[in-house]
Amino acid sequence: MDLFGDLPEPGQSSAAVKTPPAAAEEERRTKRSRGEEEEEEEGHEEQQERGKIQKVCKEGLPVFRGYVAARRGERDEMQDAHVLLPDLSVTSLPPHVSRVSYFAVFDGHGGSRASRFAAEHLHHVLAKKFPNGDPENMEKLIRKCLVDTFRQTDEDFLRKASSQKPAWKDGSTATCVLLVDDVAYVANLGDSRAVLCRMEQCDGQRKCVTLSLSKEHNPTIYEERMRIQRAGGTVRDGRVLGVLEVSRSIGDGQYKRCGVIATPDLRRCQLSAIDRFILLACDGLFKVFSADEAVRFVLDILQEEQTQDEEEQRFDSACQQLAGEAVRRGCADNVTVILLSIGY
Template identity: 70%
Template sequence: MDLFDDLPEPTQTSGPVPAELTARPQATKEEEEEEAAVEKRLKRKREDAECHADHKEERGGEEVKKVCKEGLPVLKGYVAARRGEREEMQDAHVLLPDMSVCLSALPGQVSCVSYFAVFDGHAGARASRFAAEHLHHNLAKKFPVENVDKLMKKCLLDTFRQTDEDFLRKASSQKPAWKDGSTATCVLVVDDMVYVANLGDSRAVLCRMEATGGADGQRRSLTLNLSKEHNPTIYEERMRIQRAGGTVRDGRVLGVLEVSRSIGDGQYKRIGVISSPDVRRLQLTANDRFIILACDGLFKVFSADEAVKFVLNVLQSPPSPLQEGSAEQRPRPTEEEEEEVRFEAACQQLASEAVRRGCADNVTVILLSIGF
C-alpha cells in the first residue's frame, strides 16, 4: 500500500495569459530599487560560485556527487520578503539548493537533494526561526540511507514531530513560557521527485506547461496545488479539535488560533492542534516551469492561478534596459544570466504586488525555477 497522498489530476487550466489580466501598474520606486539590486545579487552569486569552485579544486577529490546526473532537474531558489504593516517580521525561510552538505552521505542511487521552506510565525517569531534553524538538520539526521521513496513519508513525519517537541521543550523552560507557533511548508527534491510536507496555511503550487494541440505550437499553463491547507473550518480538522475537547469559534481554535496544525502553540496541543504534516509527492517533468512556495500573506490577495499567471507574465516580458546593459561596456549577459534576472524580478514583483493589493500581513515568497 502506498504511503503517500499522490497529487490529484490538475483541475485548473489556463491558456495564454490575457493582457487585461496580466498588465502590471507602473513600477513604484521600491520596485525600481529592487530591479536595480538584481544585478548586484547576481554578481555576488557568480563570485560565490567561483569561490566555491576554487575551493573544490583545492580539496581535490573530496567533492562527490555535487553535480546532478544528466537529465535530472536543476532547481534555483529566489526569495522576497515584505514586512507589510506588521510591527515585526515573523516569517522565516530556508534555501538549500544542495542539501547534501548537511547529509553524512547520500543514499546509493541518489544524485541530488534540495530543500526549500517557508515558516509563518504567529504570537512571535521564535517558533518560525527555530524551525528554520533546526528542521532541515533533523531531516538530515533521519534521512533514509536506502529505500528513499518508501521511507520518506515516515522520515518527514518524524522530522516534524522531533522539531515540534524540541521547540516545545525549549518554550516551556522559559519564564514566562513562550506561546509562539508557526506554519511550515517544506519542499524536498530528491533527484526528480518532489516531496511537499506542510502544516497550516502556507502553500506550494507548481506551474506545468502543456501543449494546446494546435498547429501554432502554443502551450498553456496548468496550476497544480502541491499542499493542503489546515484550518479549523475544514470538517476533518474541526472534528479532531472537538473530539480532543476544543472548540471552534469564528473559524478559529478557541476563537483565537487560525490554523489547526502547527509547530509550537503548546497551549493548544491538548485540544487537537497537531504537528503531523500532510505529505505529497510529485515527479518533475521537462514541462515543469517553476514552483511558488509562500505564506498565506501572498494567497490572501492572490489565487494560486493568479500567482502563476503573474510570474509567467514577468518571465515573458521583454528585458528591461537594466538587463540589456548600459552605455558602459559591460559583457552581454548569457541566456542563463538573463533567465536568473527574470526569475529574481518575478519573485520580487510578486511579493511587492501582494503588498500593493492591500495585504497587511508579512509576505514571504520563494520562487523555484526548474530547468532540465
C-alpha cells in the same frame, strides 16, 4: 497503499481519461508478449548498459534555483522565516540518489521564535534522518522521515519554549519542499502554500496548468474540526478556542491539548521538462492572490523580460514584483515568497 497525495504525472492532466477494462487487458497482453520476446535480448545487455543509464539519468536531472522576497507589510515585526538549500548536506546519501535540495517557508504567529527555530533546525533533523535504505522502500522511508522530522522539531521547540520564564507561546506554519533528484516531496502544516506551474500541450499550444502541492489546515475544515472537538477543544469564529487560525502547526504548546498537531500533510510530484517553477508562499500572498493569479503574474513577467535579461535576473525580478504587488493590493500581513525555477 497511497503513501502520498500523488499529483498527476507529467503529461497527464488531473482529469486523465481511463482506459476501458477490455482495452486495458488487451494492452497488457500485448506488452507481456512483447516483453517476453525482448527479455532474452535485453538480459545479456543489462549489465554493460547499467552504468551508462545511471550516468544519463544523473546528467538529465533538473537544476533548481531559489529566489526569495520578503515584505513586513504593516506588522511591527517580521515573523516569517525561510530556507533555501539547493544542495542539502545529507548525513548518509543513498547510492542511488544524486542530489537532495530543500526549500521552506515558515509563517510565525504570536512571535517569531517558532518560525526562526524551525528555519534553523528542521533541515538539520531531516538531513540526519534521511533514509539510506534500498530504492524499493524509498517512498515509505521518506514519508516516515518527514513525519518524524516534523514531530521532533515540534517537540524540541516546545521543550525549549516551556523552559522559558514566562513560557513562549509562539507557533508557526511550515511548507517544505524536499527535492530528491527529479521528485518533489512537499510537507506542510497550516495555511502557507506551495503550487507548481506546469506547461502542458493543448491543441498545439503550451498551456499553463497550476497544481496545488499542499493542503491547508484550518479548523473550519470538517476533518480538522472533528479532531479538535474529539480532543476537547472548540472551534469559534473559524478559530481554535476562538483564537488560533490554523489547526496544525509547530509550537502553539497551549493548543496541543486541544487537537492542534504537528503531523504534516504529504504530497509527491514527479517533475519533468514541462514544469516551469514552484511557488512557496505564506498566506499573506494568498490573501490577495489566488494560486492561478500568482502563477500567471510570474509567467507574464518572465515572458515580458525574456529578451532583455538573463534567466536568473528574470526570476528574481518576478519574485520581488509578486511580493511587492501583494503589499500594494492591501495585504497588511507579512509576505514571504520563494520562487523555485526548474531548469533542464
